[in-house]
Amino acid sequence: MLRLHNVSARYNMLGSYVNAVDRVDFEVRKSEIFGIAGESGCGKSTLLKVMYDLIQYPLEISEGSVEIHAAGKDGKPVVYRHGDIHRSWWKVISYVPQGAMHVMNPVARVKSQFFDAISKYHEKKSAKQLEAEIAGYLRELELPPEVLQAFPHQLSGGMRQRVLIALATFLHPDIVLADEPTTALDVVVQRGILTMLAKVQKKMKNSMVIVSHDMGVHYQITHRMGIMYAGQMIEIGPTEQIFESPQHPYTKMLIGALPKVGDNSQKEGIPGTPPSLKNPPPGCRFAARCPVATDLCRAVEPARVAVGHEHMASCHLLEPIAAERRAHHG
Ligand code: SF4
Numbered sequence: 091m092l093r094l095h096n097v098s099a100r101y102n103m104l105g106s107y108v109n110a111v112d113r114v115d116f117e118v119r120k121s122e123i124f125g126i127a128g129e130s131g132c133g134k135s136t137l138l139k140v141m142y143d144l145i146q147y148p149l150e151i152s153e154g155s156v157e158i159h160a161a162g163k164d165g166k167p168v169v170y171r172h173g174d175i176h177r178s179w180w181k182v183i184s185y186v187p188q189g190a191m192h193v194m195n196p197v198a199r200v201k202s203q204f205f206d207a208i209s210k211y212h213e214k215k216s217a218k219q220l221e222a223e224i225a226g227y228l229r230e231l232e233l234p235p236e237v238l239q240a241f242p243h244q245l246s247g248g249m250r251q252r253v254l255i256a257l258a259t260f261l262h263p264d265i266v267l268a269d270e271p272t273t274a275l276d277v278v279v280q281r282g283i284l285t286m287l288a289k290v291q292k293k294m295k296n297s298m299v300i301v302s303h304d305m306g307v308h309y310q311i312t313h314r315m316g317i318m319y320a321g322q323m324i325e326i327g328p329t330e331q332i333f334e335s336p337q338h339p340y341t342k343m344l345i346g347a348l349p350k351v352g353d354n355s356q357k358e359g360i361p362g363t364p365p366s367l368k369n370p371p372p373g374c375r376f377a378a379r380c381p382v383a384t385d386l387c388r389a390v391e392p393a394r395v396a397v398g399h400e401h402m403a404s405c406h407l408l409e410p411i412a413a414e415r416r417a418h419h420g
Contacts, residue, residue, distance in 0.1 A: 091297045092118040092141060092183075092265055097154035099140045102147070108367045110136040112321040113154070118265065123291055123298045125312030125329065127305055127344070132364060133321040134301045135188065138269050141299065142185045143175035158183060160264050180208060184258040186251075186268040193254070194242040200253055201238035208260055224260065231256050231286060248279035252286060259290050266290075267299045272307055284311050305348055309333055314400075317341050320364045320375040327401030337403040339380050374406070382407065 099111040110133045118124045126134045139149065141156060156172040160182045170178050179185075187193045195203060204224050205217070212220050225235035233252055242250055251271060258266055271287065272280040288311055291298050300312060308315050308329055316326040317340065325338040336342045343360045362379035365371050374392050377383040386406055394404045395412030 091120045091159060092299075093157045093159070094141065095155045095157070097137075097140060097156060098152045099136055099145075099149060100152050101136075101149055103368075106368060107152075109152075109370065110149075110321055110367055111140060112370075114318075114321075114323050115154075116316055116323060116326055118297050118299055119314075120297060121291075121295045122313045123288070123300060123311055125308035125315035126299065126301045126318060127308050127315055128303065128318035129360070129364065130303055131367075132318040133367070134303075134318050135269050137318070138185070138267050138299065138301050140172070142179075142183060142267055143172050144185070145172070158265065180258075180261050180263060181211065182263055183265040183267065184261070184263040186254050186258045186266065186271055188269040188273065194250065196242055198241070199238065200240055200242070200245075204238070204257055204260070207257060211261060227260055228256055231290070246279075248275055248282060251275065251283055255283070255286060255290065259294065262294050263296060265297045265299070267301075269301045270303070271300065272302065272304065280307075281310075287311060305344055317344065320370060321367055322375060322404070324376070324405070325401075325403040327398065327403075331398055331401050335398065337397045337401070337408055338376075338405050339382060339407075340376050341403070374404075 094114055094116055096113050096115045097111060098109065098113055101108040101110060114137060126137060128134055136149065139145065140151060145151060151172060156175065158170040158175055158178065160168050160170065160178065162168040170182065175183060201221065205220070209220060221238065225238060228235050228237065231252065233256060237245060237249065237253055245253065268287065272283050275283065284307065287298065300307065302308060312329045314327065315329045315332055316323045317338065318324070319340050325332065325341045332341060333345060336345050347359060360379060365375055365378065371377065373389045374380070374383070374387040377387045380387065392404045392406045394402050395408055396415060397403050397408050397411055
């Protein structure tokens with residue numbers, strides 16, 4: 091559905107570069123919810139912008155490619171590549187940006203924000219007909235159609251987020267990207283938003299990509315996930331496997347920091363901070379924070395190796411496991 095081949099993206103800061111995404115390579119499959127996890131500043135949101143083709147100065151793609159494989163009007167396959175993916179916005183791929191309040195026009199009613207985004211796809215329909223269809227869709231998503239008459243500030247944070255999801259999915263796109271959809275919402279509202287996303291995906295059978303720093307979100311809703319650290323995807327696999335058997339030391343620490351039922355002990359965050367993306371260190375980027383780092387880690391970058399069925403990770407400690415696996419599977 092969506093394929094990233096070895097993509098690097100950077101911010102051009104007047105001649106110096108912040109390498110926010112470094113050789114990221116993965117695919118999002120049809121009808122799956124794919125999660126992208128990692129601490130703030132690890133490149134998750136930039137990666138989402140790259141996938142959506144929202145490439146504006148100072149952001150640029152420095153290598154690799156992004157492709158979307160979709161069905162055209164006549165049912166024939168169409169491939170959109172970065173640089174022209176924006177031609178398929180709303181219809182094939184849509185985006186729920188972070189911070190509903192900031193992205194909605196504060197002086198326009200919700201109805202006109204829907205009309206601005208989608209009326210060109212419904213040129214033959216009257217405004218009344220289109221409004222009735224939008225109201226019907228809102229009802230399907232258990233949103234009161236009265237929100238169409240509201241200004242964004244009149245809605246709660248949770249309701250604004252729901253409206254953005256409704257807007258992004260109204261045209262039934264093949265792929266929906268959501269950036270931190272539950273951030274800044276209380277736990278009950280968060281759960282409602284995740285339930286809504288899961289319901290939409292189940293109904294439309296489309297693909298979703300959810301970016302969140304909250305591992306709990308991934309556990310609840312995603313089928314497969316990738317963990318990002320300092321611009322790189324350091325582990326990728328089925329969500330269940332990642333939670334049951336995390337392989338990369340960073341993933342283990344992220345999962346170890348999650349509160350568990352019945353365990354009231356104080357959870358520590360991961361000590362230290364990620365390296366600068368302007369001038370990342372040689373070797374493994376996690377070495378300065380990794381409790382099991384060796385000299386090899388500080389000198390040589392680990393390759394991505396297979397550690398289980400559809401499960402890959404980049405860590406020198408895993409290389410013997412991967413070699414044994416290769417020998418076993420021929
Ligand atoms: Fe830790 Fe070395 Fe593995 Fe990096 S390669 S995660 S430093 S053990």
